[in-house]
Amino acid sequence: MSEDALSNVAHMFDALSDTYDGVGVDFFQPIASGLARAMQPASGERWLDIGCGRGAVMAAVVDLIGASGSVVGIDISPGMVNQARKDLDLYANVEVHIGDAQEPSTELGTFDAVSSSLVLFFLPDPPAALKAWQRRLKPGGRIGVTTFRGMDPRWARVDTVFEPFLPPAMRDARTTGQQGPFGSDAGMEALLRDSGYSNVRTIEESVDIRFANNTQWEAFTRSTGQRAMWQAIPEDQTADVRQEAWRILAEYAKPDGSIVFQQPIRHTLGDWTG
Ligand SMILES: C[S@@+](CC[C@H](N)C(=O)[O-])C[C@H]1O[C@@H](n2cnc3c(N)ncnc32)[C@H](O)[C@@H]1O
Numbered sequence: 001m002s003e004d005a006l007s008n009v010a011h012m013f014d015a016l017s018d019t020y021d022g023v024g025v026d027f028f029q030p031i032a033s034g035l036a037r038a039m040q041p042a043s044g045e046r047w048l049d050i051g052c053g054r055g056a057v058m059a060a061v062v063d064l065i066g067a068s069g070s071v072v073g074i075d076i077s078p079g080m081v082n083q084a085r086k087d088l089d090l091y092a093n094v095e096v097h098i099g100d101a102q103e104p105s106t107e108l109g110t111f112d113a114v115s116s117s118l119v120l121f122f123l124p125d126p127p128a129a130l131k132a133w134q135r136r137l138k139p140g141g142r143i144g145v146t147t148f149r150g151m152d153p154r155w156a157r158v159d160t161v162f163e164p165f166l167p168p169a170m171r172d173a174r175t176t177g178q179q180g181p182f183g184s185d186a187g188m189e190a191l192l193r194d195s196g197y198s199n200v201r202t203i204e205e206s207v208d209i210r211f212a213n214n215t216q217w218e219a220f221t222r223s224t225g226q227r228a229m230w231q232a233i234p235e236d237q238t239a240d241v242r243q244e245a246w247r248i249l250a251e252y253a254k255p256d257g258s259i260v261f262q263q264p265i266r267h268t269l270g271d272w273t274g
Contacts, residue, residue: 009122010076012225013053017079019223021054025216027224030207031146031265032056032117036064038203038267039144044068045112048136050101051075051119055084055094061115062091072108074099103132110138117146121182130195139274143197147182149204149264154252158217161245162229165237170228188268197270206264213257214246 013020021028035057041047041064049057052073062071070093075081077098084096099105101116102123114133123129133143151159181187185202192200211217222230233241253259 012228013075013077014079016223016225016227017054017077017083019219020080020083021056021223023216023219023223025209025211025220027207027209027220027263028053028056028118029059031205031263033060034203034205034207034265035115035117035144035146035267036060038269039113039115039142041065041069041113046109047071048104048108048111048114049073050104050114050116050133051122052084052096053080055088055096057115057117058084058088058094058096062088062094065093067093069093070095072097072111074101074104074108076100102129104136106135108136111136111141112138113142113144115144118148120145121147126181127191127195130192130197134196134272137272137274139272141272141274143192143270143272145188145192145268146265147188147268149185149266150178152262152264155261155263158245158248159226159229161241161248162226162232165232165234165241166229167232170232185266185268188266192268192270196272198273200268200270203267203269204264205267206262209261209263211259211261214249214253214259217249217259218242218245 041061043066045065046069047061047065049071052058052075055073058071058073065071073084073096075098081096081098088094088096101119102125114137120126120129137143181191185204189200189202211220221227249259
């Protein structure tokens with residue numbers, strides 16, 4: 001990924017930060033809670049969450065590590081950092097900083113655990129980032145990384161409405177988990193193992209994502225990276241695309257209008273012996 005593409009990611013999330021994870025759809029929090037559960041936070045631990053966004057993982061971890069532990073989050077987007085600071089303001093043992101996941105600052109110190117949910121595929125050089133994260137771990141520390149594990153075919157069918165409008169850069173197979181190391185459990189495990197982690201393993205989960213109705217589905221898509229897909233549609237065709245999406249969504253709607261899709265994800269876990 002070029003420097004331009006990197007700053008595009010930062011700008012995209014900055015622009016989204018006011019509505020990101022804030023339209024009433026439980027998406028990032030249940031995924032992050034699954035990562036926290038899988039990593040088994042212990043009382044008194046020092047924890048680093050990389051690409052923390054609004055703090056979904058930090059919120060899941062902070063009560064489990066207790067007042068004697070601490071959680072630090074870093075994110076490249078100042079807007080996300082501000083939101084996370086507001087959302088987690090009541091915790092004295094939480095800090096959120098602007099920082100680059102590709103090479104987290106040495107000033108952060110070292111940690112018992114490093115987590116990162118739905119971030120690694122955005123980075124210019126994921127293997128180098130995984131090695132840089134080791135330098136933030138104490139010997140005996142552990143890592144947990146969450147990525148997408150394919151897509152509910154019904155949800156993928158709805159997303160086909162955007163396809164005719166997407167430039168190649170927005171068909172990123174890494175983010176969708178369709179290709180390369182991000183395309184399989186084995187690929188992700190190899191990525192961690194080749195970066196020096198041991199005891200590498202996968203926990204697979206599938207999270208039910210509920211949209212109250214098609215309007216909430218659209219609000220959700222506009223509150224995540226998918227907003228860029230809406231923006232790729234010429235204005236005079238937006239209404240037609242919406243109508244087609246709503247026609248497909250109606251096929252999957254329950255009698256009350258709600259739609260439940262599944263989001264398969266994987267948590268790839270490993271240890272750093274030092
Ligand atoms: C899909 S969001 C996930 C946020 C959070 N982990 C969660 O689960 O809600 C991806 C996050 O990665 C951040 N990000 C992308 N590139 C980054 C980088 N190079 N350094 C730090 N954060 C980055 C974005 O700003 C965004 O907050």
